[in-house]
Amino acid sequence: MSAEGLERAARVVLPAAIAVVALTAWDLVVRLNQIPPYILPGPMLVAETFWSDWGTLWPAWVVTLRFTLMALAVAVIGGVGLALLFAQSKWIEFSFFPYAVILQVTPLIAIAPLILIYVENTHVALLICAWIVAFFPILSNTTLGLNSADHNLVNLFQLYGASRWQVLRYLRIPSAMPYFLGGLRIAGGLSLIGSVVAEFVAGTAGEGSGLAYRILEAGYRLKVPRLFAALAMISATGILIFISFSALSHLVLRRWHESAVKREN
Amino acid sequence: MVRLRGVAKRFGNGVLALQGLDLDIAEHEFLSLLGPSGCGKSTALRLVAGLGGISGGTIEWGAAHGARDIGFVFQEPTLMPWATVFDNVYLPLRLQGIGRRDAAGDVAATLAMVGLGGFEKAFPRELSGGMKMRVSIARALVTKPRLLLMDEPFAALDEITRIKLNNDLLELWRKQSWTVVFVTHSVYESAYLSSRIVVMAPRPGRVVAEHHVDVPYPRDEEYRTSTVYNEQCRVVSRSLAVAMQEQPA
Numbered sequence: 001m002s003a004e005g006l007e008r009a010a011r012v013v014l015p016a017a018i019a020v021v022a023l024t025a026w027d028l029v030v031r032l033n034q035i036p037p038y039i040l041p042g043p044m045l046v047a048e049t050f051w052s053d054w055g056t057l058w059p060a061w062v063v064t065l066r067f068t069l070m071a072l073a074v075a076v077i078g079g080v081g082l083a084l085l086f087a088q089s090k091w092i093e094f095s096f097f098p099y100a101v102i103l104q105v106t107p108l109i110a111i112a113p114l115i116l117i118y119v120e121n122t123h124v125a126l127l128i129c130a131w132i133v134a135f136f137p138i139l140s141n142t143t144l145g146l147n148s149a150d151h152n153l154v155n156l157f158q159l160y161g162a163s164r165w166q167v168l169r170y171l172r173i174p175s176a177m178p179y180f181l182g183g184l185r186i187a188g189g190l191s192l193i194g195s196v197v198a199e200f201v202a203g204t205a206g207e208g209s210g211l212a213y214r215i216l217e218a219g220y221r222l223k224v225p226r227l228f229a230a231l232a233m234i235s236a237t238g239i240l241i242f243i244s245f246s247a248l249s250h251l252v253l254r255r256w257h258e259s260a261v262k263r264e265n
Numbered sequence: 266m267v268r269l270r271g272v273a274k275r276f277g278n279g280v281l282a283l284q285g286l287d288l289d290i291a292e293h294e295f296l297s298l299l300g301p302s303g304c305g306k307s308t309a310l311r312l313v314a315g316l317g318g319i320s321g322g323t324i325e326w327g328a329a330h331g332a333r334d335i336g337f338v339f340q341e342p343t344l345m346p347w348a349t350v351f352d353n354v355y356l357p358l359r360l361q362g363i364g365r366r367d368a369a370g371d372v373a374a375t376l377a378m379v380g381l382g383g384f385e386k387a388f389p390r391e392l393s394g395g396m397k398m399r400v401s402i403a404r405a406l407v408t409k410p411r412l413l414l415m416d417e418p419f420a421a422l423d424e425i426t427r428i429k430l431n432n433d434l435l436e437l438w439r440k441q442s443w444t445v446v447f448v449t450h451s452v453y454e455s456a457y458l459s460s461r462i463v464v465m466a467p468r469p470g471r472v473v474a475e476h477h478v479d480v481p482y483p484r485d486e487e488y489r490t491s492t493v494y495n496e497q498c499r500v501v502s503r504s505l506a507v508a509m510q511e512q513p514a
Contacts, residue, residue, distance in 0.1 A: 152343040155316050159337055160360040160408075170356070174347045256346045256388050 041225040046232065049225040056214060057226070061233050064210035067195040068237070071130030075187050078131065079138030080180070087146040087172060088164075097143075104136040108194060112201040122202055129198030134191035141183030145176025178257050181249040188241040196234060266292045266327045266412065266444055267313060273321035273469075274308055282308045284469035286322065290412070290446060295438055297447045297455035297462045299501065301509055305470020306448045307340075307416050313446065314414050336405030336443075338415040342397035344389040344404075350376065351385040354403045361408070368407075375407045376400075378437065395426035402434070406441075413438075415447045419454070431457060432485065439482055452505060456497040457489060464501070466508040474504035 023043045029035070030042040037045055050057070082100070086093035112129050119125040149171050157167050199212035211230045218227040253260035272286040282305040290296055290313070298306040312319055314337050344353045351372055358368040376382055379399040389397055398418060405413060419427040435458060438445055449455050455462045456478060464474040478497055480488065488494050 150343060152339045152341065153345065155311075156337065156339075156343065156356075157360065158316060159314055159335065160357050162360045166360055170359070171345070174345065177347070256390060261390060 038222040038224050041228060045225050046228040049229045053226050053229060057211070057229060057233060060209060060211045060214045060230070061237070064192075064195060064199070064212065064234070065237060067126055067130060067199075067210060068192045068241070071127055071134055071195055072188060072191040074127065074131045075134035075138055075191060076184065079135040079183070079187070080142055082135075082139050083142035083146055083176075084168075086143050087168070093143065100136060100139055103132055108133050108197055109201060112198055116202055126195060126198045126202055129201070130191050130194030133194035133197075134187040137183040137186040137190065138180065139183075141179040141186075142176055145179025146172045148179065149175040178249075178253055178259060181245070181252060185242060185245045185249065188245050189238050192234070192238050192241060266290045268325045268327070269309070269313070269322065270325075271322035272309070272312065272319050272324060274305070274312060274317070275320040281469040283312075283471070284321075285471055287472060288463065290444060291461075292327075293442060293444055295435075295445045295447065295458055295460045297449055297459040298465060299449055299452065299455045299462050299505060300465035300470070301467055301505070302450060303470075304465040304467040304508070306465050308470065309465075310414050310416050310446060310448050313412075334411045336408060336410035336413045338398075338401050338405045338413070338418045340417040340420055342389070342394075342401040344397060344400055346389050348388075349385065350381065350387050350389070350392070350400050353389065353400055354407050356404060357408045371407055375403045378406070379403045380433065393426075394422055395430060398422065398430060406437075411443055413443050413445045415445065417448050417450065420450070427454070428489075434458070435482065435484060452498055452501050456494060456501055457484065462501055464504045464508050473508045476501055476504070 027042050027044065030040055041049075082096070086097065108129055111132065112125075115125050115128055116122070119128060149167075153171055154167070157171055162170075195210070196212045199210050200216065211234055215227055215230045218224065218230065250260050255261075267288075267290040269286055269288040272283055272288075273281070274283040275281050286305070286309060288309065298309060300306050308317075311317055312324065314335055345356070348356075354372045354375060355365065355368050358371065359365070373382070373385070376385065379402050381396065381399050381403065384392070384396070384400075389400065392400065402418070405415075419430055422430065431454065434445075447455070447458060459478050462476040462478060463472055464476070465471065466473040476497075480493060480497070
């Protein structure tokens, strides 16, 4: 096997081996100490819970995923929109950027109760919460990217009498692409966290409840295996989002950007 | 073609880059601006291109000119890494509102002219340093400018590539009817290429000497090894040395 092939295999085999070891250890600890499932269920029981509680978990997952994606979409629109606005004038950026920072550094969990008081519709309130967490990396990265266009290229555009719109479209936006995609990868994970945290605070019950509520509920009822199952699903969703955006980033940048280009030394 | 009189440039940080700069650019000449770093030769070139305002003096243009009449080549290739060679060269035409299909002929012809026919679909990172510079030159030439401004375009290239590009540039200049202003810190390069060399001194930047290189074109490797060329280099070197001495310690 070539060195490269070996490395690629190791990337899969090594983490998988760690997983097997950890799961086996977990299983043994539970079995040998005879820990009851309402304290710590074994991995087999958690796996079984996926099957038995699928009817509850699946709709909750769909709700959480929908919230996450909606929050992310709003974050992208808001973040990119604001960044484009900032790029138009330094004065606009100077005026508003500090407030974006304030919004970012204030813990969501502290603002969420207020939002829930003032916004009647719980779904809208949840969306706002998730948006607050997710939009900042997109805004800050895209702003940085739009301002990072090669200075000589800016001069060149100026030399040919390019309009503001042409500079934006042919120079600033392509320059900002790698930065935006980096922000998107972070925002994807944050919008999941945002929607889970918001749901914890809001505690919506019944039909439209997501995985966060299922976790709370399972905790109250000491259905710890279900709690673990829901937790695993949230993690898996986060990983899925990360992988999707990494793939998207690679696809968009693979022809030209250093981050995506394979180099042989 | 262009006449600079008493041009001064003071940057925002207070540095006086140029003062009392008098310079005439004549039609069809190959003019080199030669000087040590910091003498304001690049600044002068940028002012002629209309990049940045002057702090004093005048820049007058002889004939009607527009953005279309200037091509600019930077020290770095300054290509858009996300765009193909075709799109990079197409850029000036695109900015003028010319459609892709209408521009395709001109872009292809210009690429062929600089020896890059068939590289339309390549991305800049796939090219060598010399090829990137050729793309940059093609981009400057695609609008068929009357004045080509070059800011130390070959300074970052290896000697073999530089000599090749020197020859190709001369060849193009002789065939086309443009005027070239070439900024360089290399005595040898300026003596090889130019019909006229203007030597500049630093702090503040100004013209201190001028040399006409009365050697007929075409110039080739034979000229590069001739005693005439050596003599030119010696004369120019001497006035560059004088220019350096004027530099306050």
